[in-house]
Every structure is written in structure tokens, then in C-alpha cells.
Amino acid sequence: MNANQIIRRPLVTEKSTLLRESGANVIAFEVAPNANKIEVKRAVEELFKVKVDEVRVFNVRGKMKRMGRWAGRRRDWRKAYVRLKAGEKAPDFIEGV
Numbered sequence: 001m002n003a004n005q006i007i008r009r010p011l012v013t014e015k016s017t018l019l020r021e022s023g024a025n026v027i028a029f030e031v032a033p034n035a036n037k038i039e040v041k042r043a044v045e046e047l048f049k050v051k052v053d054e055v056r057v058f059n060v061r062g063k064m065k066r067m068g069r070w071a072g073r074r075r076d077w078r079k080a081y082v083r084l085k086a087g088e089k090a091p092d093f094i095e096g097v
Helices: 013-019 037-048
Strands: 009-010 026-031 051-061 066-069 070-073 075-084
Touching: 009 037, 013 026, 026 037, 037 075, 051 070
Parallel strands: none
Antiparallel strands: 009 026, 026 075, 051 075, 066 070
């Protein structure tokens, strides 16, 4: 898989914003369900030209949701927290969010 297939989108949530601004230098991404830590690290370094210190990945289970009178389920997905090395700056697309 290439880097664009591994990194689906950045996650901008309250938790990810606090992690980024607290000095932890962590960015959250939604990644491909079959991606592992090594692939995520390579993809982030290739796409954003930064050095990665640590990657944590885990699966997020889809919630049960009602659609009218029918019960459905959202899809499962995979989340990755990527910590950049000291001195690295987060990519520009995240700064203005």
C-alpha cells in the first residue's frame, strides 16, 4: 500500500487538539484497517516530511445506531496516535484548525 492509502484523514477532536497543544507533539489519524505501526510511521514521514518518534494504533468499534425504526451499526475503523520527535513541527494543515 502507498502512503495515501494508509493515512485516511487527520482526526481533529478535543482530545487530539489537547495532545497537540500540550507540548506532547502528538497527531491523530484515521488509518487503513490493515495498517501496522511500521507502515503508519513510514507513511507519515513520507507524506509530511517529519521524523516520527512513536506510533500507537488501535481499533475503534463501530457504534450501534438507529436509522428510523431499523437498528444499524457504524463501521469499525483504526486510529493512530503519532508522536513526532523533539524539535519537529506539526504539518501546516493542522496548525490553523
